[in-house]
Amino acid sequence: VLPIAVDGMGGDHAPHSAVAGAVLAAEAGLPIVLVGDPDALSRAASDAGQTLEGIDVVAASEVIAMDEDPGFGVRRKKDASMVRAAELVRDGHASAMVGAGNTGATMASALLRMGRLRGIKRPAIAALIPEASGARHSVLLDAGANADCTPQLLAQFARMGAVYARVRLGIAEPTVGVLNIGEEAGKGNSLVRETVELLSDTRWQSEVWAIFAGNAEGGDIMTTQVDVIVTDGFTGNVALKSMEGACASISTAAKALLEAAGVDWSADAGLSALWRRLDPDENGGAVLLGVDGVCVICHGASEPRGILGAIQVASELVELGIVGAISAAMAPEDV
Amino acid sequence: VLPIAVDGMGGDHAPHSAVAGAVLAAEAGLPIVLVGDPDALSRAASDAGQTLEGIDVVAASEVIAMDEDPGFGVRRKKDASMVRAAELVRDGHASAMVGAGNTGATMASALLRMGRLRGIKRPAIAALIPEASGARHSVLLDAGANADCTPQLLAQFARMGAVYARVRLGIAEPTVGVLNIGEEAGKGNSLVRETVELLSDTRWQSEVWAIFAGNAEGGDIMTTQVDVIVTDGFTGNVALKSMEGACASISTAAKALLEAAGVDWSADAGLSALWRRLDPDENGGAVLLGVDGVCVICHGASEPRGILGAIQVASELVELGIVGAISAAMAPEDV
Numbered sequence: 001v002l003p004i005a006v007d008g009m010g011g012d013h014a015p016h017s018a019v020a021g022a023v024l025a026a027e028a029g030l031p032i033v034l035v036g037d038p039d040a041l042s043r044a045a046s047d048a049g050q051t052l053e054g055i056d057v058v059a060a061s062e063v064i065a066m067d068e069d070p071g072f073g074v075r076r077k078k079d080a081s082m083v084r085a086a087e088l089v090r091d092g093h094a095s096a097m098v099g100a101g102n103t104g105a106t107m108a109s110a111l112l113r114m115g116r117l118r119g120i121k122r123p124a125i126a127a128l129i130p131e132a133s134g135a136r137h138s139v140l141l142d143a144g145a146n147a148d149c150t151p152q153l154l155a156q157f158a159r160m161g162a163v164y165a166r167v168r169l170g171i172a173e174p175t176v177g178v179l180n181i182g183e184e185a186g187k188g189n190s191l192v193r194e195t196v197e198l199l200s201d202t203r204w205q206s207e208v209w210a211i212f213a214g215n216a217e218g219g220d221i222m223t224t225q226v227d228v229i230v231t232d233g234f235t236g237n238v239a240l241k242s243m244e245g246a247c248a249s250i251s252t253a254a255k256a257l258l259e260a261a262g263v264d265w266s267a268d269a270g271l272s273a274l275w276r277r278l279d280p281d282e283n284g285g286a287v288l289l290g291v292d293g294v295c296v297i298c299h300g301a302s303e304p305r306g307i308l309g310a311i312q313v314a315s316e317l318v319e320l321g322i323v324g325a326i327s328a329a330m331a332p333e334d335v
Numbered sequence: 336v337l338p339i340a341v342d343g344m345g346g347d348h349a350p351h352s353a354v355a356g357a358v359l360a361a362e363a364g365l366p367i368v369l370v371g372d373p374d375a376l377s378r379a380a381s382d383a384g385q386t387l388e389g390i391d392v393v394a395a396s397e398v399i400a401m402d403e404d405p406g407f408g409v410r411r412k413k414d415a416s417m418v419r420a421a422e423l424v425r426d427g428h429a430s431a432m433v434g435a436g437n438t439g440a441t442m443a444s445a446l447l448r449m450g451r452l453r454g455i456k457r458p459a460i461a462a463l464i465p466e467a468s469g470a471r472h473s474v475l476l477d478a479g480a481n482a483d484c485t486p487q488l489l490a491q492f493a494r495m496g497a498v499y500a501r502v503r504l505g506i507a508e509p510t511v512g513v514l515n516i517g518e519e520a521g522k523g524n525s526l527v528r529e530t531v532e533l534l535s536d537t538r539w540q541s542e543v544w545a546i547f548a549g550n551a552e553g554g555d556i557m558t559t560q561v562d563v564i565v566t567d568g569f570t571g572n573v574a575l576k577s578m579e580g581a582c583a584s585i586s587t588a589a590k591a592l593l594e595a596a597g598v599d600w601s602a603d604a605g606l607s608a609l610w611r612r613l614d615p616d617e618n619g620g621a622v623l624l625g626v627d628g629v630c631v632i633c634h635g636a637s638e639p640r641g642i643l644g645a646i647q648v649a650s651e652l653v654e655l656g657i658v659g660a661i662s663a664a665m666a667p668e669d670v
Contacts, residue, residue, distance in 0.1 A: 147525075190482075190483055222580045238552075242554070246557050248554070254589055258606075
């Protein structure tokens with residue numbers, strides 16, 4: 001089995017979180033190749049009382065900072081850790097890449113080094129959103145890769161999202177909705193109205209075994225109303241961050257109140273599980289769909305278990321053959 | 336004091352919720368004029384064991400349904416309850432209008448009958464978002480009036496939002512951010528980038544005593560990071576609904592878990608207050624800014640206390656002189 005390439009230098013807590021997450025994954029039996037400055041990586045491991053034994057290290061001398069311009073960073077820093085991680089996938093030395101660094105630069109590294117799948121106009125970020133009960137998830141895409149979109153791009157995201165829901169979540173005939181500001185036909189901005197028109201065509205639905213469900217609203221994202229919610233990367237990212245913000249602020253307030261009332265919420269398995277479900281670190285990162293390889297992008301603030309979760313997701317997606325499945329689901333005329 | 340005109344026929348639970356809310360407001364000493372089918376309104380009152388004593392009723396023979404096309408409805412149904420309510424404000428017979436009916440048609444009634452304030456290009460919906468602690472609020476606008484926006488519109492929303500934060504929330508120098516998908520300059524879609532450029536101009540800031548804070552993210556909406564968050568009506572509505580959905584789904588799950596753990600959350604003042612703060616019925620409706628009169632729009636699903644809250648907000652905004660304050664804050668070249 002090919003190892004998973006982990007960007008050792010990316011994230012707010014780099015290299016410590018990335019290294020500790022990689023060590024956890026290696027301990028769980030997953031083959032890992034850590035990319036970055038070998039000295040910094042070993043120091044991070046020994047700081048945590050760990051060693052990099054059993055983990056391959058590939059040297060990369062440069063780091064793209066969290067606030068650096070993505071395009072500029074990737075063009076100029078050819079020996080950046082995330083660029084090298086993407087090259088390992090491209091060259092068949094790794095099965096997938098995982099990174100918590102600058103999101104735009106991680107995407108750009110994957111896009112420029114692995115390349116797009118044939119027929120894909122633009123890759124999109126798919127995020128898995130837990131329903132509050134935790135029993136089911138929905139897929140939101142694009143969660144931030146493309147700030148400006150066309151209806152044609154959104155129609156392609158619908159195909160990719162349907163395939164992702166089937167492969168990752170095991171939903172045989174996923175329902176697909178377009179994120180809008182009302183459920184009635186004719187609502188929304190011009191982008192959404194034209195997208196709904198395109199997606200109402202039944203051909204794509206039968207080609208990818210999806211069911212187009214029309215408009216979905218922001219309030220449907222954390223429910224099981226539809227399996228896949230399609231939107232442009234600007235709106236999707238705002239929705240995702242808004243929900244994360246709401247979850248964080250409520251769970252913080254509720255925990256404080258429970259503690260004040262003498263309730264030990266951490267001793268309650270259900271409540272602890274609820275708060276964990278709302279924690280971005282537990283969601284296994286977001287996946288860049290449409291590139292020729294598996295690329296999982298974590299929150300910059302990821303803790304080691306967030307990195308571990310993302311590595312597990314990457315490994316699962318490789319086994320499930322997500323790249324081939326998406327490639328096979330593109331419209332014949334696009335390929 | 337002029338009465339507040341309440342659309343008696345609007346909302347999912349019309350006329351019952353609207354009538355019961357109006358009765359609560361009248362009992363609290365607020366002068367009310369209910370607009371709608373007099374028979375239906377009295378029946379709703381007597382169904383609830385109430386009377387309309389002390390409440391003026393203005394007859395309107397038509398109703399615009401929740402799913403009716405707003406523009407078409409307002410143009411065709413000249414005797415619709417919400418249209419008549421807006422006319423009462425226009426003609427000086429009411430100080431404000433409140434409605435839980437079809438949002439688009441309520442806005443259109445206010446816009447077409449009251450008219451825009453001089454210099455206002457498009458009215459916007461301002462929603463008050465509670466921080467989880469409940470101690471402070473932020474203003475989100477546009478929360479749904481204008482699905483397609485230009486940078487010039489967003490710049491005007493920034494002025495209106497700053498005035499609203501000062502008048503309603505008492506913040507002397509409100510900070511204003513633009514909703515974006517990253518905090519760094521240069522991020523976002525073309526609409527946002529151009530808006531940031533316009534708002535970086537210091538003149539408008541000194542004219543309305545606002546401080547431009549640059550980009551804000553979805554996660555900042557439920558915090559006190561900035562006082563006013565400006566966005567187009569599509570993104571704003573998606574963010575609002577996404578947060579409401581997240582709050583509803585978490586509080587439902589948390590309540591069930593607390594009950595299973597034997598905790599009586601309803602007996603805990605802090606927890607009850609937390610859930611209430613997250614309840615749209617408690618937020619007093621959204622306000623349409625930029626029209627020549629006060630117009631408060633409630634959730635279609637509003638219960639009587641939601642209608643009461645909106646009437647109280649309307650009354651408060653009339654007293655605070657919000658319409659005059661917004662009118663005075665427009666750019667000299669627009670007026």
